[in-house]
Amino acid sequence: MDRDLYFMSMAIEEAKKAEEIGEVPIGAVLVINDQVIAKAHNHRETDQNALAHAEILVINQACRELGTWRLEDCELYVTLEPCPMCAGALVMSRVKKVIYGAKDPKAGCAGTFMNLLNDERFNHQCEVVSGVMEEKCGQLLTDFFKELRRRKKEEKRKLKDGQEM
Numbered sequence: 001m002d003r004d005l006y007f008m009s010m011a012i013e014e015a016k017k018a019e020e021i022g023e024v025p026i027g028a029v030l031v032i033n034d035q036v037i038a039k040a041h042n043h044r045e046t047d048q049n050a051l052a053h054a055e056i057l058v059i060n061q062a063c064r065e066l067g068t069w070r071l072e073d074c075e076l077y078v079t080l081e082p083c084p085m086c087a088g089a090l091v092m093s094r095v096k097k098v099i100y101g102a103k104d105p106k107a108g109c110a111g112t113f114m115n116l117l118n119d120e121r122f123n124h125q126c127e128v129v130s131g132v133m134e135e136k137c138g139q140l141l142t143d144f145f146k147e148l149r150r151r152k153k154e155e156k157r158k159l160k161d162g163q164e165m
């Protein structure tokens with residue numbers, strides 16, 4: 001199996017774990033020399049913490065694991081294009097390469113909305129590979145938001161029915 005597909009599949013498994021606990025399904029895996037050193041999924045709602053994105057969580061784990069803030073040999077696999085916060089953290093931790101699945105037209109800072117990952121004005125640039133298992137990564141998100149809208153509609157209807165009684 002292609003290594004990008006292998007590690008992205010792992011990130012997708014993480015995304016599914018997020019979905020199981022009602023989080024937006026985004027997962028990330030950090031790899032060094034073909035070895036996984038950190039895996040995480042979005043935890044924003046659970047932790048009620050705006051910083052608890054999958055990428056930030058793996059960076060945290062990896063720094064602890066490796067005992068350094070410099071993640072120069074690390075490659076990050078993530079199901080959704082990183083947001084400005086995560087793209088900033090990836091540059092600051094000097095991650096070598098970022099491989100992502102689905103594009104994020106609203107907040108993607110790895111080339112879609114803007115590109116923080118290889119702007120030469122910063123003193124570090126991450127290599128970027130986009131669109132790995134894009135459809136699968138995107139589908140997870142589409143399905144999640146569809147289900148969320150359906151549930152909200154249902155709740156509204158129930159509320160309305162209750163008022164009419």
Ligand SMILES: [Zn+2]
Binds near residue numbers: 054055083085
């Ligand atoms: Zn983020």
